[in-house]
Amino acid sequence: MNRYFRAEIRSNRPVHINHNLLSLANIDPMVEPQPGQFYMLEVSKGLDPLLKRAFSLFRRTQEGFQILYRIKGKGTSILKDLKKGTVLHVLGPLGNFYPLPSDSESPLVIAGGIGIASVFSLVEKLSKKAFVFYGARAEQELFMTDALESFHRELVLCTDDGSCGVKGTVVDVLTDFIKKRDEFHQPVIYACGPKAMLREIAKTALANGVKAYVSLEEHMACGIGACLGCVVKTTSGHQRVCKEGPVFDAREIVW
Amino acid sequence: MNRYFRAEIRSNRPVHINHNLLSLANIDPMVEPQPGQFYMLEVSKGLDPLLKRAFSLFRRTQEGFQILYRIKGKGTSILKDLKKGTVLHVLGPLGNFYPLPSDSESPLVIAGGIGIASVFSLVEKLSKKAFVFYGARAEQELFMTDALESFHRELVLCTDDGSCGVKGTVVDVLTDFIKKRDEFHQPVIYACGPKAMLREIAKTALANGVKAYVSLEEHMACGIGACLGCVVKTTSGHQRVCKEGPVFDAREIVW
Amino acid sequence: MNLEVNIGKLRLKNPVMTASGTFGYGEEFAEFIDLSRLGAVVVKGLSINAKEGNPPPRLVETASGMLNAIGLQNIGIERFIKEKLPFLKTYDTSVIVNFFGDSVEEYETAAAMLSSQEGIHGLEMNISCPNKQAGWCIFGTDPKVTFEVVSAVRKRTALPLIVKLSPNVTDISVMARAAVEAGADALSLINTITGMAIDIKTRRPRLGNVTGGLSGPAIKPVALRMVYEVYKAVKVPVIGMGGIMSADDAVEFMLAGASGIAVGTANFVNPLASIEILDGIIDYMEKQGIEAISSLTGTAHAG
Amino acid sequence: MNLEVNIGKLRLKNPVMTASGTFGYGEEFAEFIDLSRLGAVVVKGLSINAKEGNPPPRLVETASGMLNAIGLQNIGIERFIKEKLPFLKTYDTSVIVNFFGDSVEEYETAAAMLSSQEGIHGLEMNISCPNKQAGWCIFGTDPKVTFEVVSAVRKRTALPLIVKLSPNVTDISVMARAAVEAGADALSLINTITGMAIDIKTRRPRLGNVTGGLSGPAIKPVALRMVYEVYKAVKVPVIGMGGIMSADDAVEFMLAGASGIAVGTANFVNPLASIEILDGIIDYMEKQGIEAISSLTGTAHAG
Ligand SMILES: Cc1cc2nc3c(=O)[nH]c(=O)nc-3n(C[C@H](O)[C@H](O)[C@H](O)COP(=O)(O)OP(=O)(O)OC[C@H]3O[C@@H](n4cnc5c(N)ncnc54)[C@H](O)[C@@H]3O)c2cc1C
Ligand SMILES: Cc1cc2nc3c(=O)[nH]c(=O)nc-3n(C[C@H](O)[C@H](O)[C@H](O)COP(=O)(O)OP(=O)(O)OC[C@H]3O[C@@H](n4cnc5c(N)ncnc54)[C@H](O)[C@@H]3O)c2cc1C
Ligand SMILES: Cc1cc2nc3c(=O)[nH]c(=O)nc-3n(C[C@H](O)[C@H](O)[C@H](O)COP(=O)(O)O)c2cc1C
Ligand SMILES: Cc1cc2nc3c(=O)[nH]c(=O)nc-3n(C[C@H](O)[C@H](O)[C@H](O)COP(=O)(O)O)c2cc1C
Ligand code: FES
């Protein structure tokens, strides 16, 4: 049982332009991950790129786990070309996780773009009826909606261009939603997406006295709290995204 | 018609432990290569390894050309894993080539180990009856002997351990051979192999007044004479292996 | 086979250490490797008081390397002694504490505070951090100032004193001699080389602190050259570091003149790196028929 | 779209040059690219008399970089003028001649010899080669000596004089100011960083000359930082180089403060690199809506 283990690629297929779903099977025993945690994946055996890349647990599978990733730069471009059978070193699961709602709380999950990767397994796990707001620029950029629907949660899709679901951002939808919140006793927000979106969500949540957890990103070297490279500014000083995070109480972040 | 062109991998198969035969098909038009010339091959798109690797023309094919290579370090380890269909940037053919014998000269081709890669196409090309001495440590390290035999030259195989052909080095065989050389009017040696072997051959050739051409190796950056990195010491100063070489008159090298 | 090496008065069970700032306070790696196998654990640089460090972003990956601008964030000596040292004491390894100050007085006080502690086997004095703050950076780039601050610290500690040199100098051997003349028992090098990166979309420096320290395999050739030069310049033992990713790299540093080596950035790439390097060194010794690892030190200078 | 840049009195059609020693005398690349598209061709460093350079081996590949110890092998100024310059004159590009000497007098004579030639548009003075020979290396690491040699050369040439700085110094801005005060019209940086490599099988240095100069992407962060520092320190134009492999890299250097850039090691990796970088810069300008490339210079300093 180890947080540094080898995993074999079972499949690595595009789910959209520039987005892949990677299925890994652990070769060595692995530690059970929680929604919100992440892994550092080796993308090359060479010295360039040098560092591992951070990816959220997308979904736990029987044989291992899945990563949903956007092809962004050097590392993910290499990753997308890796074939079935390739063995990677993996570090994880790392960081903290989304605290599950209490019985009196109503979970409200918000994902922007690739942020869906981080909250997907949370949605899957939430026992009570959760609301899920999932936004992207256009219909084609909403991934895995079939799978999301299969969980039978309240799913609200939003697109900037209105090509699917509500026209507008998840923040717009959230604001509307919170206004009519008596139908809700105690909402608690779980959000992952672009920083600007999270900042807006935090603002709305704070203004309405709603609890909100946000999952943050920072460039990482070690992933295990050793390098102090991934800090964010919080009300109690610098906190490591890889250790105290990636999930933070929105009130504690100095946005 | 360009010496910098793209080529696609058609096959890349092991011929022995740690030795592969790579078949490339040029995508862009290529310049006709001569025996003794070499190519610089891109082994990775990343920044490490950074430089291209030098490999002799093994054989011209209808669709392009072949490289016979030993898996030595970082670059060749990556190369060996490249699959059919991969497109590489190639620079070449580079350097000079083996000067063909005149009508009165009898060619004597000598290869040590992977040195066979450089002289193979020369053997194929030599119109007159050539003697070929090909040595390695043991039988399994003698490659492509079937193909060599198909050319119907006088082929003498040698192994250090006697597991195939003559027991001994090509240098031993050469020395014997040159002693009884009246059967030969004007031998001219073409040799490629480890530096120590070439030095011995040069010594023997010089001592017996026999002309000898040797193909040398040096670490290279540019392959086109620009960096001055690949020089060897010659009687007329530093000469570039990639430009004035790789084939040198053995008498001109300061061994 | 003898893996022991002497770093001045400090005897280590083997030459493999961890580079300060890349191994946290040791505990971060305890789940992955057996710390007792290491020659020494060198902890993150400490100051008298805790430091917040630089604003993020603090990291940029570069070609075969990385830039960091942590800005010496640390929990301060007192908390280290209370919260971290007891854990390290439970392992059978040497503990070397890296420290720094903003003034000669702070250096002296820090050294004194650390020297009174049981369980600390050596001090590594960082005079070379490129994250310029309050002008203290000059400690590592002016030989006179180096001499002054090392002399002052020397008077306050009986522990083996390792001075860690900055590579951002014209002549590293001048700096090495200054540190040794001031009483250093050993030298460690190199710290990171100052560099930067710019985001061409935003047109702003990528690091919150503008510049940062370059580490990793990219800098290995420079580190190796400096170890080679310092070995020639001084008689005290040298701890070599800078881009060591493998046992082969470690051996290269020893051949250049290092008595011990430290694994830095490699710990991020692979948390088992330090132990795999140790195992690889043992393997190399077996294959090459080397009895004592210490016999390797400086042999590239021969002939 | 305006690609023109001014390097002192020298107006270049675009900012892309070739780094000395990585582009031969230009002719080696003429079969691959149209030299007329380049802002300038900077040729291999020349001395009054031809030089044999260092013994082989002269090259070692390192992580994302390479070490070279060519030792300034060149054909000498006379042969260059007779055999190479006429060819370069047939192209519509600026020709910048890199040169060096073993003494102040040699520098002066070399500059005078080159300045009397038609078809040479600028001189680049190499005071920074790390391949130490005959002690002349100090020209680039001591600001007083730099001032002296640059002043002497300045009196002997009316051509635009670019002084090429060594990165192997504690404070590059001090060196930059010395060169500018002595009359440099522009500065180019960085030359290679001194490094070494050791063969762990033979236990000997890999380079015939023991140490060599590190170039390539590995050094880019250091080069960029130095360009950034020099831009702040002096008013003359800066030519940036060190690990530029792509148009993005080139733009980074301009944002840091470079008016022009030079492509070095990248020419070895891809003989079309300089032209592909030029095309990539044009592309970047289009996408970002940049009218004049010169407006980019130094913009990372703003704010
Ligand atoms: C906790 C965490 C979870 C993440 N989960 C996912 C996920 O599930 N799916 C997904 O597509 N992406 C996720 N990311 C972002 C992902 O790490 C980056 O997109 C990826 O590292 C980019 O690598 P690259 O080499 O392609 O890009 P490059 O830009 O070439 O990378 C250069 C360097 O910057 C770092 N970097 C670049 N962008 C980011 C970023 N946004 N966050 C952190 N480091 C970055 C890289 O790791 C690398 O070190 C996550 C990031 C964090 C911190
Ligand atoms: C003109 C010429 C023709 C060659 N032809 C062949 C051939 O047909 N088949 C074959 O197997 N090998 C050939 N070689 C040798 C081949 O270039 C090296 O084995 C190869 O570069 C090793 O790369 P690597 O990354 O695996 O090794 P590494 O040791 O990791 O390489 C590190 C660096 O050293 C260089 N290098 C290492 N060994 C050599 C060498 N012997 N010669 C030149 N550079 C070297 C590499 O190119 C690289 O830059 C030839 C070399 C030259 C100069
Ligand atoms: C993230 C990070 C933090 C560092 N912190 C310190 C430090 O606190 N004190 C110190 O002396 N060196 C520090 N260093 C420098 C390393 O100890 C080491 O000298 C340098 O990284 C070169 O080694 P490497 O290339 O193997 O990483 C740090 C390096 C990194 C990468
Ligand atoms: C093989 C080689 C030879 C060089 N020769 C010279 C030279 O003669 N004169 C000079 O000023 N710089 C010389 N340089 C330095 C380059 O011009 C350049 O400053 C350095 O390589 C950094 O750029 P790069 O990383 O893009 O290569 C040489 C560099 C290399 C790699
Ligand atoms: S990534 Fe190293 S502390 Fe978070």
Ligand code: FES
């Ligand atoms: S490899 Fe550059 S001159 Fe031969």
